[in-house]
Amino acid sequence: MTLLDILPSLRAAMTPRLDPALWPATTHVDERGRITVGGVALADVADHFGTPAYVLDESDVRHRCRTYRDTFPEAEIAYAAKALLTRAVARWVTEEGLSLDVCSAGELETALSAGADPRRIILHGNAKTSADLSAARAAGVGRIVVDSHTEITLLAASGRGRQNVLVRVTPDVGVRTHRALTTGVHDQKFGFPISGGHAEDALRRVLGQPRLNLIGLHCHLGSQITDPAPFATAIDRLVGTMAQVRHDHGTILTQLNIGGGHGISYTTGDPALDPSTLAATVEDALDDACARHRFPRPRVTLEPGRAIVGRAGVTVYRVLSVKRIEGARTFVCVDGGMSDNPRVARYGARYGVAVANRHSTAPATVVTVAGRHCEAGDELAVDVSLPADLRPGDVLAVPVTGAYHHSMASSYNAVPRPPVVAVAHGVPRELVRRETVTDLLRRDVGA
Numbered sequence: 529m530t531l532l533d534i535l536p537s538l539r540a541a542m543t544p545r546l547d548p549a550l551w552p553a554t555t556h557v558d559e560r561g562r563i564t565v566g567g568v569a570l571a572d573v574a575d576h577f578g579t580p581a582y583v584l585d586e587s588d589v590r591h592r593c594r595t596y597r598d599t600f601p602e603a604e605i606a607y608a609a610k611a612l613l614t615r616a617v618a619r620w621v622t623e624e625g626l627s628l629d630v631c632s633a634g635e636l637e638t639a640l641s642a643g644a645d646p647r648r649i650i651l652h653g654n655a656k657t658s659a660d661l662s663a664a665r666a667a668g669v670g671r672i673v674v675d676s677h678t679e680i681t682l683l684a685a686s687g688r689g690r691q692n693v694l695v696r697v698t699p700d701v702g703v704r705t706h707r708a709l710t711t712g713v714h715d716q717k718f719g720f721p722i723s724g725g726h727a728e729d730a731l732r733r734v735l736g737q738p739r740l741n742l743i744g745l746h747c748h749l750g751s752q753i754t755d756p757a758p759f760a761t762a763i764d765r766l767v768g769t770m771a772q773v774r775h776d777h778g779t780i781l782t783q784l785n786i787g788g789g790h791g792i793s794y795t796t797g798d799p800a801l802d803p804s805t806l807a808a809t810v811e812d813a814l815d816d817a818c819a820r821h822r823f824p825r826p827r828v829t830l831e832p833g834r835a836i837v838g839r840a841g842v843t844v845y846r847v848l849s850v851k852r853i854e855g856a857r858t859f860v861c862v863d864g865g866m867s868d869n870p871r872v873a874r875y876g877a878r879y880g881v882a883v884a885n886r887h888s889t890a891p892a893t894v895v896t897v898a899g900r901h902c903e904a905g906d907e908l909a910v911d912v913s914l915p916a917d918l919r920p921g922d923v924l925a926v927p928v929t930g931a932y933h934h935s936m937a938s939s940y941n942a943v944p945r946p947p948v949v950a951v952a953h954g955v956p957r958e959l960v961r962r963e964t965v966t967d968l969l970r971r972d973v974g975a
């Protein structure tokens with residue numbers, strides 16, 4: 529055996545059981561060695577609500593909202609609902625003073641049903657349907673981010689009164705993230721590229737529509753970005769475009785929405801984008817760009833999704849079997865998988881795992897935690913260290929699953945989607961109940 533073989537176990541033995549960079553703010557271990565979040569043992573959530581279950585730490589979500597507001601006191605923070613939207617989450621973030629970014633009539637309806645103020649809602653989408661646009665107009669959403677010429681035509685002919693709009697532009701700024709999460713470069717479906725005159729044409733058309741009130745520009749560079757520098761480049765290009773609009777049309781745009789995409793750590797040691805580092809970069813970039821283009825400072829909007837809810841979420845699973853394959857890996861098979869966490873198969877995302885129902889003193893062994901779905905790629909965590917005495921019935925917890933898990937879940941293999949259980953002050957409370965096979969069959973109307 530070489531040092532390389534035992535390195536994962538050594539690393540596991542040296543790191544604290546729960547890395548505070550990954551687990552919700554209220555995570556502890558109780559006297560029985562069980563992991564608790566929000567004062568509730570995850571094993572109790574598993575027993576009471578079944579597994580798999582998404583657990584959400586309400587204080588963690590609220591704390592991240594406050595941190596953003598304190599770090600960007602002059603900016604508007606609009607929570608990107610696509611990361612995770614339930615009525616309770618919409619209520620928490622709006623109570624904490626955030627606006628909301630939605631990208632479909634469904635997200636809009638959820639936000640409105642939670643009592644969100646439509647004037648503080650921003651509607652996005654590269655291909656909004658006429659149903660999305662009509663719902664937004666009927667609700668009186670504060671801003672619609674225009675993303676295509678078809679949409680300009682539809683919006684210009686719809687509704688009463690003037691609709692405030694921003695135009696989404698692509699500044700052609702690359703970011704280091706997964707290819708599928710890169711949205712600010714020239715060659716993709718979102719927005720109007722600044723280069724080649726596409727944005728200029730769109731802006732001219734919007735300005736020519738009496739029912740549209742152009743108030744600003746929007747861009748979103750991508751998701752899970754950990755380097756602040758691309759935001760500075762984007763700000764420079766967008767302020768340059770705003771100065772051009774003033775020069776060509778005499779209109780001063782007052783809002784600059786630089787999207788979201790702030791990266792978080794998924795495993796120990798991963799880089800993350802610290803909000804205060806981003807704040808300093810944004811401030812400096814705005815100062816420079818506004819001075820250079822002699823342009824009045826616009827109000828900045830940021831749209832974090834993952835950075836608000838990602839670390840508040842933990843998914844709990846029950847171990848169903850432990851399979852040791854001679855000469856190959858050991859698979860710990862659990863009762864969830866790619867239906868509740870599609871991010872591993874989709875983006876090659878990596879996660880850590882911990883035993884939640886007891887503290888084991890057994891030596892660590894390297895395993896793959898696999899799901900229950902009918903695909904070899906249905907793996908939740910590859911090469912993770914777990915105690916060698918792991919057995920069926922144990923409860924495993926996977927942190928950093930608050931963003932893009934519930935919202936991207938499917939019922940693949942007719943496995944019903946898990947519940948979302950909020951925990952706070954020792955009390956668990958179901959926000960979204962578990963889907964049932966009856967729910968699935970209700971939609972199957974063809975018999």
Ligand SMILES: Cc1ncc(COP(=O)(O)O)c(C=O)c1O
Pocket residue numbers: 608610611629652748750751752787788789790831832833834835931
């Ligand atoms: C327009 C827009 N704003 C905000 C976000 C939120 O991204 P994230 O959750 O990475 O902060 C997205 C998704 O990437 C988006 O498309």
Ligand SMILES: N[C@@H](CCCC[NH3+])C(=O)O
Pocket residue numbers: 610709751752871931932936
């Ligand atoms: N769904 C992606 C992010 C896409 C961001 C939405 N524009 C993820 O899980 O990381």
